Amino acid sequence: MTGGPADDAAPTAGERDPDALLARAGVRGDPARDQHFLVDDRVLDRLPGYATEIDADLRHVLEIGGGTGALTDRLLAVADRVTVVERDPDLAAFLREEFADAIRDHRLTVIEGDALDVDLPDFSLSVSNLPYGASSEIAFRLLPHDRPLVLMFQQEFAERMAAEPGTDEYGRLSVTAGHYADVEVVEPVPPGAFSPPPAVDSAVVRTRPRDPEYDVPNDDFFLDFVTAVFTQRRKTMRNAVRNTAHISGLGDPDAVVDAADEDLMGMRAGNVTPAQFAELATLAWEVGEPT
Missing domain, CATH: 1.10.8 (Helicase, Ruva Protein; domain 3)
Structure with missing residues (x-):
């Protein structure tokens, strides 16, 4: 892993180039480890907007799977505080180096570990490009927190989350997700937006917490x-x-x-x-x- 931008002034939040971040980190995505880095600037720039357009609380944003920090950078541009959970020790170390100024200013916390195991902070919103292999488990760890979520999934999974009764996609996932929140697919994302490209299409899902329109005993x-x-x-x-x-x-x-x-x-x-x-x-x- 190569060093961060220590010789230059720290880049302004929201302006880091995702390809340059990959180069500085000295890593390549590994499909075998479920690593597909989001590198499309246009998609990255839009992700925080899906939260701001519903007036989500930006005081403390949780990001699952920080990678090399392309999305972290965009979140720091709009949020008061960001907590990133990253399971790869080398990437967690890179994030701490790349965003040393934000950490020093108490605006960024990097938690090294598996998002299914670590203690999550009291976040106000989550915006995340989830590792697809664990996306279902992570989503259903986040949904009971009753916070807005903007999450990247495989497109098939996203469509099942948002499906209506009587459609082919409707199932357990639709009912379970809808028990916690209104769910909508807000953007399809092609494989070329990632490095390396995954074998499937992706989609961004936005959830807004609400009480269900029915009562259950448990x-x-x-x-x-x-x-x-x-x-x-x-x-x-x-x-x-x-x-x-x-x-x-x-x-x-x-x-x-x-x-x-x-x-x-x-x-x-x-x-x-x-x-x-x-x-x-x-x-x-x-x-x-x-x-």
Whole structure:
């Protein structure tokens, strides 16, 4: 790894060139390690804007997967404070060197470690180009914090997060993400925006936290119930509830089926709305003897 810009004045926040950052860091992306660095200036410049246009709180922005700091640089230009989580020790060291002034001014904190394991700060917003291999787990670690998120995903994953009932993309992911927030795909991103280019298209998702339009007796049970039923999405709800008690934790799935609305039991999960799932999960909580 080569040194940072120690001989010159530190670049103004928001003006660092992503290719120059790669060169200074002396690294190349490694698909085998899920490393695809976002290098398209236009996309990088737009990412913070997806937060500012909804008046998101910029007091403390969390970035997962800082890489060589191209997005970190843009975030420092608009945020009061930024915390970056980076699992690669060499990249974490480079970030500390490249952004030494921001660290010294207490505007940047670099946490070295896996985003699924480290203690996350009390952030006000997250803007991140997530490592795709762990994007689902990271997203569902962030969503319960009830903070706006601007996250980069594989396009297929992004479309599933935002899908509506009755569409091919609608599934467990759609219901679970929608339980925490309004979800929208705000920009498709081609492979050429990354170095090296991934084998799939990407997309930027923006989430805005809100309370769901239904009540459930227990969030964890509701989400487990939805997950269970969608493992048999081709079956009717009647069969799906009966066949997945080992996942949902129901002690008496037959009691749920017998007490539920007959028309709902004849539907398939892909056509069941989140509110209908909530109604059925509430019934299952009451009569299904959950463990």
